[in-house]
Amino acid sequence: MKAKVFFLTIVFAFSQLSFGNDFSKLEQETSIDEKSTDILYILGSGGKYVNGVLSSFPPELVFTGEEIVSFNLTTREIVLTDPVSIKLISGDNEKKAYWQLYFYFNDKPLFEKVLIVSSLTSSDINDLVFYIIWPSNQFYLNDGYPPTVYEYWPDELREIFIKEREDNAEKRKAEWDIFIQYLSNTGKIVGNETAIEPIATPEINDISIYPNPTKGELGIKNYELGIDNVEVFDIYGIKQLAIFNFQFSTQIDISHLPTGIYFVRITTEKGVVTKKIVKR
Numbered sequence: 001m002k003a004k005v006f007f008l009t010i011v012f013a014f015s016q017l018s019f020g021n022d023f024s025k026l027e028q029e030t031s032i033d034e035k036s037t038d039i040l041y042i043l044g045s046g047g048k049y050v051n052g053v054l055s056s057f058p059p060e061l062v063f064t065g066e067e068i069v070s071f072n073l074t075t076r077e078i079v080l081t082d083p084v085s086i087k088l089i090s091g092d093n094e095k096k097a098y099w100q101l102y103f104y105f106n107d108k109p110l111f112e113k114v115l116i117v118s119s120l121t122s123s124d125i126n127d128l129v130f131y132i133i134w135p136s137n138q139f140y141l142n143d144g145y146p147p148t149v150y151e152y153w154p155d156e157l158r159e160i161f162i163k164e165r166e167d168n169a170e171k172r173k174a175e176w177d178i179f180i181q182y183l184s185n186t187g188k189i190v191g192n193e194t195a196i197e198p199i200a201t202p203e204i205n206d207i208s209i210y211p212n213p214t215k216g217e218l219g220i221k222n223y224e225l226g227i228d229n230v231e232v233f234d235i236y237g238i239k240q241l242a243i244f245n246f247q248f249s250t251q252i253d254i255s256h257l258p259t260g261i262y263f264v265r266i267t268t269e270k271g272v273v274t275k276k277i278v279k280r
Contacts (some may be wrong), residue, residue: 011094040182041067044098044116061104062087064133070190076140079131089137101130105182110175114141126164128172134225143169181261185276192201209252213278216255218264220246226269233263252280 043059062084069079080088088098093262103110111128118132133140145164169176183189208221220227230240232254240257252260257279264275 015105016279032214036183038065038182040068042181043102043104044100045102046097046099046116062098062101065182065186068188070182070188071141072179072190073180076142078139078141080139085137085139088139100263103179105178106201110179111172118200126161127168130141134206158250177260184263207266207268207273207275209275209277212252212275213280215280218252218277219255220252220266226267228266231265232257234260 041064042062044062045057045059047054047056064082067081067084069081071078096115100116102116103114104208113183114128114130116130116132129142129144131137131140131142144161180189206221206255207227210219210221212218220230226244228244230241230246230252231239231245233239234257240262241252241254245253252264259279262277263280264276266273
């Protein structure tokens with residue numbers, strides 16, 4: 001009897017250790033990526049049919065931040081690598097169907113949960129959803145259904161749903177900022193003409209901004225390399241400040257901007273460089 005108990009204990013412990021090792025390995029592999037030391041991974045849970053009976057399964061790894069090809073700030077379309085896309089559409093070999101996703105950033109949860117809905121779903125959801133359009137199999141990370149849905153609703157209902165959408169988005173703003181920041185740092189943001197592109201050339205890498213963090217005033221070292229324009233963007237890619245003919249200036253004043261993370265895009269005679277700054 002003792003031998004059986006010991007054997008079962010070993011099996012259970014090994015299964016738990018194996019599950020933990022998957023994420024330990026994920027963390028090790030991602031941490032050596034020179035583009036970012038941050039780790040974004042997404043778990044999915046749902047159900048599968050066993051002998052004709054639908055049963056739920058615990059959350060499992062669906063994709064990581066590395067498997068996100070791009071995220072469109074304007075349309076909210078999220079493009080994934082083909083293997084992940086196929087898995088989300090058709091399930092894996094065991095015919096699993098994912099019903100919801102859980103986002104984790106550096107092992108801390110982002111968003112309470114993200115429901116997976118499709119254009120075949122009849123109910124209207126205003127919280128954050130992973131939206132699939134059939135049959136084109138396009139993916140979107142939306143605050144509920146795309147806004148165009150509300151064009152067909154009566155005015156009184158449209159106002160209620162839009163207000164609910166805005167309230168939910170405001171509640172998760174801090175977490176959304178973290179998600180967008182990760183995508184910006186890894187060069188995956190597209191779809192906005194002012195979106196930050198991580199462009200830099202070796203000739204202008206010596207350009208630096210000080211002090212960083214700053215309370216408002218910024219200076220640029222090596223600005224004599226021929227700086228034409230300086231632009232400041234927030235993490236959503238929205239331009240907050242532009243200085244043209246920078247050779248006639250010596251300082252950048254962002255004291256009027258709220259505290260947070262910004263990007264300074266510097267256009268020179270030899271190319272473009274983008275620097276991340278923190279406004280306190």
